[in-house]
Amino acid sequence: MAHAVSEPAGRTSDRGPSSDVRQAAAGIANNDWGERAARTGIAARGLAFLVLAYLVVRIALGALGDGGTSKTASGPGVAQAVAAQTGGQVMLFVLGIGLLLYALFLALDAVRHHDDASSDWKRWLERVEPLFGCLLYIAFGAYCLVRVFTDTSKGQSARQSDRQQTQWSAEVLRWPAGWLWLGGLGVVLFVIAAVQLKRGVKRNFEDELEVGRMGRHIRSIATGLGIGGHVGRALMFGIVGWFVLGAAVENDPRKGKGVDGAARMLANSAFGPTLLAVLAAGLAAFGLYQFVEAKYRKV
Template sequence: MTTNAADGMERAGRQVAGHKAFHVFCRSGLVARGVLYLLIGWLAVQIGLGDGGREADKQGALQTVADRPGGTAMLWLLAAGFAGLALWRFSEAAFGQPTADGRKATKRLASFGRGVFYSAGFATMLNFVLGQGGNSSNEQSKTYTARAMEHPGGRWLVLAVGVGFLAWGVGSVVGAVRRKFLERLNTGRMGPRTRTVVKTLGVVGRASRGVVFGGVGVFLGYAAVTFDPGKAKGLDGTLRQFAGTPAGPWLLIVVAAGLLVFGVYSFCEARWRKVEAVRNGVRGRRRTGRRRGGARRLLPQVR
């Protein structure tokens, strides 16, 4: 591929990532994520209260939607939303996150990882809508772990994935406590009370999600260390383990309430999250150029 062709493709990609319609598509994905976590949180609350008939994971949430009137249409909207989430994250990986250090390699790599994560979620939803169903998160985790361990080095791959989930979970908790997520929100468009509410929802919701996914990582790591795929657990299995602690079902209910809060916070992100891709540097900066006579003029940044 020639340099001119590559530059043309990059310009086209930036134009798409900077288009208002693409931003709406991204925000619709945050709404879909919020709906999904509200459903998962509610199913987990029911498990804590003694009704453990349906898995508190993506499959259980999708089945809950499918059982309602208009469920098929809603499932298609959720799938489209997760496609938007994946494309948004991949655009950040390509062009940078809309933060001061958004072009750093670590930030772009993190966006790529989230893009892969949301792509898997989209594939799961698409299979479900097309009638191919799917196993619960626990069964999927055990199956994939067993298949990986059949190959040389597979045990270490499982361990690496477990460490990745654990690191993601710990990072989410630390970032929530330090309010790092506020850097990615347009807080200047919020009133003082709204900002306080959104900050509280973000701290509680993001920390709760971090605890859960950190737990998923711990069980994957345990399965790798013991060379026992049966030790791996998905989202549902991890949540149910909270009910097996000395605190009993109440700890599960507290964690489930945190996931409900994260669902509500996702709607706040849909309203105020910065989704614009970086263009030629940090988002929000303006490019400068020379006028005749040495004067400088400002070129508006694509929003």
């Protein structure tokens, strides 16, 4: 196992969380079952992105008059799409457990790693991303499990999702200097997009892979999927950031969209279906890359 931590028991590290917490996290990650759980979680994330890519494709096809979808291109939409398949309840249960395992992996990653950063602020900043992701996937995984044991016949429609996004944007715009808060969120999304783009173009994701275990052919596939996947995620964050920033600048909550709302607005533009096809390809590439990570990720 990579990145093993060895610090004297009872001693507090000046470079991150206490040694007791770090050693406990290392004990879980270095356990065979802990490693299997982490890899299962990464694979579950890959499945979620593949379903998301499928929903984006359906939105694009709907704009071309060839069978759209009322399911949202979002976490709830992904859960709804999985549940609608044959054996969907079992699949959704497995997906929910997998996403919770991925959240655990992110929490362990935040505690154990990132001590090689050049400064304290950068070290803690690098921990923010996995911790935020941990909370996000806990919510997503819990949502999937709740849907398994509740009525799954009534999923959130695209219209309901769009209404909620508009109401949320309108609420923020009613805050003091609300346009500034909403615009700040748009800027943050652009920054995330830039980070993802840099990560893909510079192939930084390869630092997290056990490349020594990979043959030349597998490594080429992993590199291609990793570049395409991170560029796809950058496009996703950039598109949403564009609409959120537009809502702030024009003081129009109807333009503050998430992935689903942005995709549906784009679908009705001249080059929207083409752009959505590119986005779907990138998201699918990222989903497939997660399966490569599930086998070769340093955990």
